[in-house]
Amino acid sequence: MTLVAKAESLGPATEFVRKGAREANLPESRIGELDLLIEEILMNIARYAYPEDAPGIVTVSYSIPLPGELALEVGDQGVEFDPLTASPPDLTLDLAQRPIGGLGILLLQTFAKSLTYRREQGWNRLRFGIVANP
């Protein structure tokens, strides 16, 4: 599916990947993680990929390589960004020093199985999986 890269697209994108989760027979316990992954990726694109006054598009697709396994791809045409090479946040800081944000990429790197990134003809393409029994 193709959506505008805005926070308002989070609902439809979530419903779409949940449909994939049902088709792949993923257990309910994996749905929260799937929701989290799609939110972190989509919100990152919505906030940083495109100029604020000119939001672009985001594509979300899925396939089921094996029963109990959901493979997802999210694409955007914004600035090049590879979340696999993003600097990790400093988790040792106390409240006074902690920045307010910056934890989304860590959650993505933690929960996504087989996370890969490629830049292809102006597109960022992020692939990852969710499996029934990790």
Next chain:
Amino acid sequence: MVHPRSTVTIEQTQVGNKVVLRVAGRMDAENAAQFERQCESCIARGFTSLVIDLNDLTYVSSMGLRSFVAAAKKLRDKGGDLRICRLTGLVRQVFEITRLNQVFPPHDSVESALLEG
């Protein structure tokens, strides 16, 4: 349009000079600000010690985590604090991964969070 996936309810109870906020549902990009506003409203009414009961919170994203950190910083600036209690499931996992469980050492009960300090 608010999508049906995204609902959070926040119930507020005053206990002495502290306020307990019972947060239930999901805290995501669409509604995390609601929690922050509720904390700000408590601060505006002079309450700077908040206990946040997360027993019925089933989901929190990084946008939700931002609002905890932002609210805690505001409370700290006023000489108060934010205490978290009753983390479960995915929410507990997210706090552990981000080590926010070290910034907000979680309490097992509302009572123990109220007693401390």
